[in-house]
Amino acid sequence: MIRKYNIKKRLLMCYGKTHYSPGRYLEDALRAIGTHVETHTSVIDFSKIDSKKYSGVIFVETNKTVEVKNIHMAKMPKVFWVHHGENRLERNLNLEKRYKPDLILMSHSLHLSKHFSAKVKFFPFGMDTRIFNNNKPLQKRSYDLSFVGNRHEKFYNERNKTLTLLHNHFSNYNTSLYSNVYVSQLSSLYSNSKIVFNESHHNVHPINMRIFEGMGCGALLITDEVENQRLLNLVDGKHYIIYRSSKELIDKVGYYLTHMDEAQKIASEGRKYLLQHHTYEHRARTLVRLMSSI
Known part of the structure; x- marks a missing residue:
């Protein structure tokens, strides 16, 4: 049965809050569009919440989960934003039972929708314009090629092989492929990089945040292609560059490092x-609209 709620510009948000995370970026964006956001980062008891005052509640997947009490008393739209795929499917299915959402928002891996009881909508990560936003010309950037991401041997063996290939092939260029950069320094690195390389997890294939971070910082993004990526309506050769093999990756990185005018045009269009x-x-407005339709 579809329940209709009176929508107001007042929202509950439950997640393990950190300075640099999709949940935090969305929270700040909601405030920016005029939504009053009340956050709960450790526990929320709906027996103490006046549901009439809120347009809804969004639970955001984070490493730290919020303890939820008396969810049956949450007489408002409930949304759960899922960030991971197969590697955390069982955990997120358990969280769905705890949150009892009316709607699941998935950042990627829509083929897993069938496992959830609630209706599922595509809701990808986005560009945080306060942090990952730079239009510095590529010619004035110090690094020719950069990458920051997990390199754990157990989970990212294929990625490590690709990074080694890039490092060896472009040894005469100024690259940053193995830096242990904190998220607070990430935008500075990408904003000083001509090309940002992206390769997803080979077993999960997510639409990761690196796509939005690299492109937002005005670099040329060269990336693999994963499921649902086309739903972003980004065009290969116009907004970013897609590679489909190791040879194609080497060829395309080499080409754009020596054709900087073309690289600049694509990077600018992408940003x-x-x-x-x-x-x-954009994500915040979409969330408000989705909640109003529940």
Whole structure:
């Protein structure tokens, strides 16, 4: 049965809050569009919440989960934003039972929708315009090629092989492929990089945040292609560059490092497209609209 609620610009948000995370970016964007956000980061008891005051509640997947009490008393739209795929499916299915959402938002891996009881919508990560936003010309950037991400041998063996290939092939260039950069320094590195390389997890294949971080910082993104990526409406050769083999990756990185005018045009178009369609303000407006339809 579909329940209709009176929508107000007041929202509950439950997640393990950190400075640099999709949940935090979305929270700030909601505030930016005029939504009053009340966060709960450790526990929420709906027996103490006046449901009439809120347009809904969003639970955001984070490493730290919020303890939820008396969920049956939450007489408002309930949404659960899922960030991971197969590697955390069982955990997220258990969280769905705890949160009892009306709607599941998935950042990627839509083929897993069948496992959830609630209706599922595509809700990808986005560009945080306060942090990952730079239009510095590529010619003035120090690093030719950069990457920051998990390199754990158990989970990222294929990625490590690709990084070794890039490191060896472009040894005469100024690269940053193995830096242990904190998230607070990530935008500085990407904003000083001509090309940002992206390769997803080979077993999970997510639409990861690196896509939005690299492109938002004005670098040329060269990336593999994963399931649901086309739903972003990004065009290969216009907004970013897709590679489908190791040889193609080497060829394309080499080409754009020696054709910087073309690289600049694509990088600029990519950043422009994110600003027009994929900021967290866009996500915030979408969330408010989705909640009003529950």
